[in-house]
Amino acid sequence: MVLLCEYAVTPDVFDTRFYPHEEVGTARLEYLKDVFLEEALLRNLRHGEWLAVFRNHGRPWHRRGTELLKKMVKQNRLRKAAAALFVSPVSDVDWCREALASHQIDPMTGVISTSQVVDEVGGDPILGRLERLSSSQCWTSRSTSVRMTRCHSEYEAQLRLIMHCANSFMFIDPHLDPTQQRYFDVLPILLLAQGRCPTPLIEVHRVVYVGSGQNRKLINPTEWETRYRNVWGNELINAGLKVEIFIWDDHHDRYLISDLIGIGMGNGFDTIINPNEITTWSRLGRTTRDDIQREFDPACNRHVLRHRFTVP
Numbered sequence: 001m002v003l004l005c006e007y008a009v010t011p012d013v014f015d016t017r018f019y020p021h022e023e024v025g026t027a028r029l030e031y032l033k034d035v036f037l038e039e040a041l042l043r044n045l046r047h048g049e050w051l052a053v054f055r056n057h058g059r060p061w062h063r064r065g066t067e068l069l070k071k072m073v074k075q076n077r078l079r080k081a082a083a084a085l086f087v088s089p090v091s092d093v094d095w096c097r098e099a100l101a102s103h104q105i106d107p108m109t110g111v112i113s114t115s116q117v118v119d120e121v122g123g124d125p126i127l128g129r130l131e132r133l134s135s136s137q138c139w140t141s142r143s144t145s146v147r148m149t150r151c152h153s154e155y156e157a158q159l160r161l162i163m164h165c166a167n168s169f170m171f172i173d174p175h176l177d178p179t180q181q182r183y184f185d186v187l188p189i190l191l192l193a194q195g196r197c198p199t200p201l202i203e204v205h206r207v208v209y210v211g212s213g214q215n216r217k218l219i220n221p222t223e224w225e226t227r228y229r230n231v232w233g234n235e236l237i238n239a240g241l242k243v244e245i246f247i248w249d250d251h252h253d254r255y256l257i258s259d260l261i262g263i264g265m266g267n268g269f270d271t272i273i274n275p276n277e278i279t280t281w282s283r284l285g286r287t288t289r290d291d292i293q294r295e296f297d298p299a300c301n302r303h304v305l306r307h308r309f310t311v312p
Contacts, residue, residue, distance in 0.1 A: 001143055003283045004161050004261045005040040005109040006079065008099035011053050012092040012114050014065030015132055017202040020024075022062070028130055029064040032112070039142065039261065039283060041165060042072055043108060045098050046083040053095075057193030076259060079165055081106065096121045110138020124125040145282040150272045154187040156192070158281065159256070160265075163192035166258035170296060173254045173268035176206045178231035182270040187232055188270070194239035204228075205246045207294050207305045221247050243311050245294065247303035255284070255292055262289030 003079040009032075012018050019025035036042060044051050054061060072078050083207060084101035087094075092113070103126055112128045113121075121127070128136030148154040163169070171190075176183055193200050209218050224247050235241060254268035262284035284292070298305045 001141055001146055002109070002158055002161065003039070003143075003146060003263060003281060004158075005035075005142055006043055006122055006161060007040055007109055007138075008043040008045060008050075008102065008111045009101065010092045010095045010111070010113040010117055011050075011059075012117060013112060014054070014061050016060045016062045017113050019062075025062045026064050029062060029068060030085060031133070033064075033068050035142070036068065036072060036077065036105055037075065038286060040109070041077050041079045041161070041260070043099070043102065044078040044080045045095065046088065048079070048080050049083075049088060050095065051078065051092050076165070076167055076310070080124070092117050093120050096127075100126070101199075109141065110295060112138075127170060135224070147278055147280050149275055150267060150270070150277045150279050151275075152188065152271055155185065155269070155271065156189060158165055159189055160192055162256070162260060163189065164196075166200060166260045168203075168259050169193070170257040171205045171269060172205045172251070172257065172292070172295065173265075173270075174207040174248075175210070176204060176269060177210070177227065179227050180270075182272060185271045186269050187235055190232075190243065191235065191239050192239065194241055199241060202241065202243045203246060203296075204243055205248060205251070207250055208247050209250075221236055224307065225309050228309075228311045237312045245311060246298070246305060247307040248296075249306055251296075251303055256288055257293050257296075260262070262292065263287075 016022055016025055051069070054066065060110040081102050084105055085098050089095040089098050096111065096113050096117050103111065110126050110128050112130055112133070115129050115131055118127050118129050126138050128138040146158065171186070176186065178186065190202060193202065208221065209216050211217050224245065228245055232243065254265040256263045258267065264282045264284055265279070266281070267279045294300050295302045
């Protein structure tokens with residue numbers, strides 16, 4: 001179970017002829033919209049051939065469906081995938097088989113289609129009938145939060161798709177210190193974003209001090225530059241990535257904020273070698289995500305910015 005899901009959808013879902021009335025199509029597409037614009041990506045099969053199908057003006061595409069696709073393209077919620085079968089699909093059934101084959105190469109949350117297509121393709125646990133999504137495993141497996149052990153492998157499983165697809169990231173953790181062993185696993189997470197063009201914007205936000213209470217100690221801002229550059233600099237250069245570091249006077253909560261999803265993190269990004277240490281991550285609503293992003297904008301003045309620099 002991941003907080004950012006990924007689905008493939010066969011073209012007939014967007015075709016008015018597969019609904020008894022246009023209003024039925026409107027309701028079902030609205031049902032998809034709420035999920036696709038908040039908590040999921042749509043797989044653009046065969047290097048984008050799937051999206052090109054909707055340039056066929058000979059099919060009566062549902063207006064709500066084309067509006068949804070335009071919004072998803074604008075919001076960077078379509079993810080191109082390589083061709084899985086040798087022959088390009090020429091029917092909705094073919095597209096369903098292409099989606100299932102793509103899932104075998106790179107697993108996703110589910111494939112959504114109509115009953116006519118599912119009946120012809122045959123049962124598969126990852127297939128969801130649009131008419132019965134509320135009882136489909138690929139749909140009901142979604143969750144607003146996850147519980148997991150505080151280890152690199154589980155963090156990466158949650159963040160891999162986000163790091164591969166999002167255009168911007170804010171790693172917000174008041175204690176994120178690359179010289180501390182408990183934060184050694186942050187750099188491998190950042191490196192998941194390498195090889196992309198254009199490269200995404202990556203920010204880290206932390207406080208100027210270490211410790212708490214009477215043990216709190218202010219660290220010279222230039223010392224933070226030294227720590228981040230010494231530990232992350234060469235690796236980021238080799239990966240072709242840049243990270244902007246913001247050092248604030250104070251803040252407490254921990255988040256990952258991206259253009260695709262916001263996540264509230266109970267213990268932040270630190271890991272620990274203890275299988276009994278469990279943490280909870282929760283997906284944030286769009287309004288909350290946007291408000292947190294504004295909170296850590298230097299122009300907002302909710303916190304005092306002590307220093308900012310870029311690594312490398």
